[in-house]
């Protein structure tokens with residue numbers, strides 16, 4: 001366990017007050033200031049890649065390539081996009097009006113919300129804190145960040161680096177667990193952006209409701225992947241193997257379980273086995289490319305649901321507690337009601353439900369909460385469209401997995417229990433901006449207004 005110093009509770013009010021004062025003083029409003037800070041954030045990531053690698057290895061045994069693809073590459077790109085597009089994003093938009101308001105310049109100003117709070121999760125501990133921060137900074141807010149204490153090495157590193165790259169008066173980190181976060185939430189923020197589980201999301205939203213603070217909640221859920229029998233089985237198996245076992249299955253948009261059409265399951269599993277060997281060798285524990293479970297609590301949670309499954313373990317199943325290792329595991333013939341189908345798995349265990357028709361799978365998905373992601377593997381666009389048309393989810397991908405996270409022009413977020421709101425690219429800027437409707441009127445031509453003033457009459461309204 002890293003030496004992550006929790007912020008003393010007694011320091012929290014002053015930190016919050018300083019951020020509030022900086023916002024009120026207008027420090028973060030000039031676009032030039034925001035761009036400077038975004039450059040700082042970019043440099044923080046760019047100049048410290050090796051320290052970040054080290055921290056993410058200690059937290060999650062993450063391979064540098066997974067770090068670049070899932071965190072640092074995306075984080076830097078978000079900074080670059082925001083710097084490049086900020087002038088355009090921040091420009092007021094003028095709206096069309098009828099003749100009567102033609103001269104009035106009605107427009108929408110994009111204004112900062114004020115002082116905002118970002119609470120990150122542990123699975124992509126750098127990106128889930130800094131990517132929303134890009135939007136918050138670009139939009140001109142002061143920002144308090146609370147990294148996940150469950151990834152202590154990354155949290156400690158970011159705490160050390162942030163004041164070297166960003167203006168300490170406007171952007172701060174507070175560290176801690178439940179007690180510290182509860183203390184933070186007693187303060188009034190202008191927006192709270194939270195990533196994590198739905199259970200804690202409810203606590204966050206409850207605390208925000210007391211202050212009437214709007215929230216963005218980036219949550220999770222059981223994201224299904226449909227595999228149609230018309231698909232190229234080998235390609236589907238390869239992409240799904242990558243998507244599921246990336247970051248050891250600890251990805252909010254990982255395919256949580258598969259719905260496979262009867263008849264192709266044996267071939268599919270054979271292909272998955274081959275691709276697991278291609279990716280991680282005969283024993284994934286020996287592969288530098290394969291991650292680890294974040295801590296003992298999560299290891300035991302996963303082991304328990306695996307021990308209790310009534311399905312058939314057809315790949316993997318080995319666990320090594322001292323190394324927090326769970327082999328890439330595939331469980332066939334899993335039925336609704338199984339221990340693996342209760343809640344989001346969030347680990348390297350992949351249950352497969354075999355169905356007689358994809359419609360049976362659609363009915364199953366629709367009985368549960370709307371997931372964060374939904375995947376469809378099919379060669380037939382009509383089959384895919386029919387599944388899309390008859391389900392709901394935060395996002396969806398046909399014939400791949402995880403790739404939606406990397407396209408910053410797509411809004412990223414859930415729906416219903418998988419989340420509220422979205423971000424990435426311009427959506428991050430919008431999330432942390434207030435659209436202030438503004439009308440500028442000339443003081444001239446007052447005679448035109450006579451009709452609206454009392455004394456009222458039927459004649460004035462055309463009766």
Ligand code: NAD
Pocket residue numbers: 119120121122123124128146147148149150176177178181182195196197198200203204217218219220221251252253344346372414419
């Ligand atoms: P976590 O344990 O890191 O918790 C998230 C944050 O909540 C942490 O900063 C933690 O300190 C704080 N927290 C914990 N208990 C709290 C309490 N009682 N009161 C206030 N704050 C509290 O992460 P987690 O919840 O294990 O995250 C996993 C979940 O997050 C999964 O469901 C996953 O799908 C989801 N997730 C979603 C996204 C997304 O972008 N939608 C990304 C990553 C993870």
